[in-house]
Amino acid sequence: MSSGPATTEGFGSGCFKGAVADKYLSKYGESATLLANGNWTKDMAKADIVAKAVLDWAVDNGASVYCHWFQPMGSSGVRHGNSGQVHQSMFDFAADGTPFYSFTGEQLLQGETDGSSYPNGGMRATHTAGGYLSIDPSSPIFLREDTVFIPAGFVSYNGDALDEKTPLHRATTALDKQTKRMLKAMGYDVGSASVYANIGLEQEIFLVPRHAYYRRPDLQFTGRTITGKFPARGQEMSDHYMAPISRATAAFECMRQIQQECFKMGIPLKTRHREVAPNQYEFAPMFGNAISQVDQNLMIMQIIEEVASEHGLAALLQEKPFDGINGSGKHNNWSIGTSDGLNLMNPKQVNAKTGNAEIFPLVMAAMVSAIDKHGDLMRLAIASPGNDFRLGAMEAPPAVMSTYLGPSITEFMNNVKNGTLGTYTPQKKPLNFGTDSIPSIEVPAEDRNRTSPFPYGGNRFEFRAAGSSQNVAMVNTVLNTIAAEAFGIVADRLEKGDKALSIAQDLLTKHDKCVFNGNGYDPEWPDEAVKRGVWRIDAGCDAINELDSAKNVDLFEKMGIFSARECEARKSVLLGHYIGSVEMEALTMIDMINQHVIPSVKRADLGNPGKLNDAVKTLKGAIASIHAAAESDEHKAAQIARKMRLETMVSIRDVIDEFEGRCPPEDWTLATYQELLFLD
Numbered sequence: 001m002s003s004g005p006a007t008t009e010g011f012g013s014g015c016f017k018g019a020v021a022d023k024y025l026s027k028y029g030e031s032a033t034l035l036a037n038g039n040w041t042k043d044m045a046k047a048d049i050v051a052k053a054v055l056d057w058a059v060d061n062g063a064s065v066y067c068h069w070f071q072p073m074g075s076s077g078v079r080h081g082n083s084g085q086v087h088q089s090m091f092d093f094a095a096d097g098t099p100f101y102s103f104t105g106e107q108l109l110q111g112e113t114d115g116s117s118y119p120n121g122g123m124r125a126t127h128t129a130g131g132y133l134s135i136d137p138s139s140p141i142f143l144r145e146d147t148v149f150i151p152a153g154f155v156s157y158n159g160d161a162l163d164e165k166t167p168l169h170r171a172t173t174a175l176d177k178q179t180k181r182m183l184k185a186m187g188y189d190v191g192s193a194s195v196y197a198n199i200g201l202e203q204e205i206f207l208v209p210r211h212a213y214y215r216r217p218d219l220q221f222t223g224r225t226i227t228g229k230f231p232a233r234g235q236e237m238s239d240h241y242m243a244p245i246s247r248a249t250a251a252f253e254c255m256r257q258i259q260q261e262c263f264k265m266g267i268p269l270k271t272r273h274r275e276v277a278p279n280q281y282e283f284a285p286m287f288g289n290a291i292s293q294v295d296q297n298l299m300i301m302q303i304i305e306e307v308a309s310e311h312g313l314a315a316l317l318q319e320k321p322f323d324g325i326n327g328s329g330k331h332n333n334w335s336i337g338t339s340d341g342l343n344l345m346n347p348k349q350v351n352a353k354t355g356n357a358e359i360f361p362l363v364m365a366a367m368v369s370a371i372d373k374h375g376d377l378m379r380l381a382i383a384s385p386g387n388d389f390r391l392g393a394m395e396a397p398p399a400v401m402s403t404y405l406g407p408s409i410t411e412f413m414n415n416v417k418n419g420t421l422g423t424y425t426p427q428k429k430p431l432n433f434g435t436d437s438i439p440s441i442e443v444p445a446e447d448r449n450r451t452s453p454f455p456y457g458g459n460r461f462e463f464r465a466a467g468s469s470q471n472v473a474m475v476n477t478v479l480n481t482i483a484a485e486a487f488g489i490v491a492d493r494l495e496k497g498d499k500a501l502s503i504a505q506d507l508l509t510k511h512d513k514c515v516f517n518g519n520g521y522d523p524e525w526p527d528e529a530v531k532r533g534v535w536r537i538d539a540g541c542d543a544i545n546e547l548d549s550a551k552n553v554d555l556f557e558k559m560g561i562f563s564a565r566e567c568e569a570r571k572s573v574l575l576g577h578y579i580g581s582v583e584m585e586a587l588t589m590i591d592m593i594n595q596h597v598i599p600s601v602k603r604a605d606l607g608n609p610g611k612l613n614d615a616v617k618t619l620k621g622a623i624a625s626i627h628a629a630a631e632s633d634e635h636k637a638a639q640i641a642r643k644m645r646l647e648t649m650v651s652i653r654d655v656i657d658e659f660e661g662r663c664p665p666e667d668w669t670l671a672t673y674q675e676l677l678f679l680d
């Protein structure tokens, strides 16, 4: 596909809502307002109409296949995305065998799949393998190529969540309920509006030449390079950052096409630029409702992979594909808003719309308490295997769950803590360029903080530590849940007659130790944080182990997100995913040593490869001890795996990289960092 510009004209033509839905529903006497809420799913006659309209739309666009599109739990986007789908044709056959188009309301609403191969953490015995799918009417149906994608929740026969989407819905419901209670007790009724999180996800990726990717079994199997001598040039010039997306590179056409395909599906992928590491790029959409943003992000990741392959590139979504240069994240910008446009994290708007100046400080105090109490859950939500190399003394942001509020809001909150409600008006300052030829501009009086994992930025929090390959449903499930709990506690006290300001005072007194406006990369901060009693969990697997702690089970049960059983099962799936990922890396390393490195060392006569043979033995031993531990204790097995990965495999890598540094390129059969990062 050769790409022209992404235009507003085709925007959303592959997304069943608005004008598109209107056009096809009107034939049956309905309009897109039918889809405004999920009520139509409770009325089979209406569902039949929607199905007919979807079918007409599909046929007009050359599609004749549908699938319920779901998000198996614990999956990661390192290879082939994070979604599940079974495709069904939208036709039936007459008695004489003639096919005709057919798609019913019942088919649209629900599906069943033999989900036996998905990880379920013991929630489903193999002989009762059914997984059940039900449409998520809050997220638009997409059309891509010959297929209609119907977003759906996925549960077991007993209703246990087997996916990432169902808990996010539960947490959104809890957030809606508790926020409304709190606001009502503060004298502000949101009426028929609903409350939900808005998110905007900045997606970082690498795009590398596909031919080089095919010469890297580690990238193909695990998404990251397990060996590779660092090249003479890295990112020291910072000359990749924001550099021209030049026509001389395949990446230019690739990025244009990614944007175009997203636009067609109504995904507002507005921002594109080069990131700081060589061959690293970023896309960001215009923010929106967290549930459909998560769906759209999964689609974006799939489109990125597919389009890249058509341009001779391989897209790497893993968090740390290369050693020695920046890894990739997915900043999760998060705010709480109402469906009629009130952003609770925007002080000016909150004051103007509610007329109550105590609401904003109360929201912020509650958020501070949520972060302080449940930093362990925030840490666990970002514990993807790839993040091992970014968090916890590896690469910033640190594994300490603090928040940055900025000096003036901190001062405002400190006054609240001392019992006075001052005024907080975000200040602007003129910025002068030192020449009359360039006009001065106005900027926020406070600079931004890039070293905090969860800074407040004037109208939203930005969870900067999320990983690039993650389905961030769990991240937002956690944020919504901890906010809901905190707002619920505030509402309880307000309903008992306590004063808003004194509630805020109490919360800040107890919890503002997690506010840290300093440099999060300062090596002294993690220890200082521990002294203050702020959550710091360096190892992702230790954070995952907290999922079923008494505190967390209590929280999730109280808020209606997970039962104790679901917590235990999810923990087991996450640990299993971690252990499996590390084992794959170790096995890949063994193969690379035997099939590539040792033969190269011999061919180029680089000396005795004895150390490499020893390394293989060490790796095999380590894998065996992980297996042995996993029999009885998955957490322990994950800890052993982590040590092998971050210590043993790193020192083996040093040996391999030293050989690579002395090997003539024609004798080295693995693609080098130079080929992966600097060929375009």
Ligand code: ADP
Pocket (backbone or CB within 6 Å): 198, 199, 200, 201, 202, 271, 284, 285, 286, 287, 288, 333, 334, 335, 343, 459, 460
């Ligand atoms: P940055 O300068 O932080 O890299 P970007 O423009 O790349 O900013 O991305 C910021 C993201 O935050 C975008 O997806 C944007 O739509 C989103 N965003 C902006 N305001 C809000 C908000 N109130 N709530 C949630 N997300 C927001």
Ligand code: MG
Pocket (backbone or CB within 6 Å): 202, 282, 284
């Ligand atoms: Mg950005």
